[in-house]
Amino acid sequence: MKHNTSIAPERDQKLLEEFSLSAEPTLRKLLSIIEDDEHELYVYLQADHTQFVTEILSIDWSAGQMWLGTPYEKVLSEHCNISTSYVMVSFPDGVKVQFAGIGILKSQYQGADALRITIPRTIVRLQRRNYFRVMADEELNSQVKLVIPQVQGDISLIDISLAGCGFYVSAPPRQYNQDEILKDVRLTLPDGGSSMLVELVIRNIKPVFDQPDNIQLGCEMKTLERGAERRLQRFLLATERRQRTNLHSMS
Incomplete structure (x- = not known):
C-alpha cells in the first residue's frame, strides 16, 4: 500500500x-x-x-x-x-x-x-519509514553544497530528503557500483551552520538520456553528527513551504 x-x-x-x-x-x-x-x-x-x-x-x-x-x-x-x-x-x-x-x-x-x-x-x-522529499530547483542547488571526495567535478542535486538524495555527476556508469559507500561527504546548508558530515550508499545508477558523459546516482544518506538530522529537516520544511508558495503565486 x-x-x-x-x-x-x-x-x-x-x-x-x-x-x-x-x-x-x-x-x-x-x-x-x-x-x-x-x-x-x-x-x-x-x-x-x-x-x-x-x-x-x-x-x-x-x-x-x-x-x-x-x-x-x-x-x-x-x-x-x-x-x-x-x-x-x-x-x-x-x-x-x-x-x-x-x-x-x-x-x-x-x-x-x-x-x-x-x-x-x-x-x-502510518508506515515504518517515511520521509518527505523536495525536488531540487535552481534556488535549492544554489543554496546547498554537496562535496563528495570520490566525485570529481560539479554535483547537481535532483532531490533530497532525510533518507537520501539523487544527483547528477559527470562520469561513466562503470565508475561507481551499487551499494558502494561514499564516506566523508560534506553537506552544507544555508542556515549559517557548519557543514555536516554524512555517509552515502549508492542504491541506483542510471544513465542520462542524450548525455553519455553524465549519470544519475540515487543514494541513501546517513547523518553522522548530533543535531544534523534536525537541521536538515528544518531546511526541507522551509524549502517545501517556499516551493508551495511559489506554485500558488503562479496559479
Missing part, C-alpha cells in the same frame, strides 16, 4: 483506523523518542488551518499532560484554548506518526511561555 509522503496529516479515515495504536507502552515509547531526540512536531489547527512547528518540552505521565514550546511566531498560537482542535505530526526514528486532540492551553515551563496538551490516548503510525 502506498502511503502519504507529506508532512501534512493523513485524512483517509480507513488508514487512520488501520494504523491506530492505543497500547500504553507503545504510546510511551513513541512520545519519549519524540521528546528525547527533540523531533519536531508539525501542528495543524483544524478550525483555521493554521500551521506551526514546535517540540515536546516535557511529559508528565502521572498527570497525563505534555508541555510544548511556543512557535517562533507566537501569533500563530495566540488564539489556542481549551476548544482548539488539532492534529500533530512527527517522525520519531523516521516513522511518520500523528495524533489528534482538543485543547491547547497557554502555560509555563521552567519560567518561560509554553503550551500544554493532554497526552494522546491514540497515535496513528
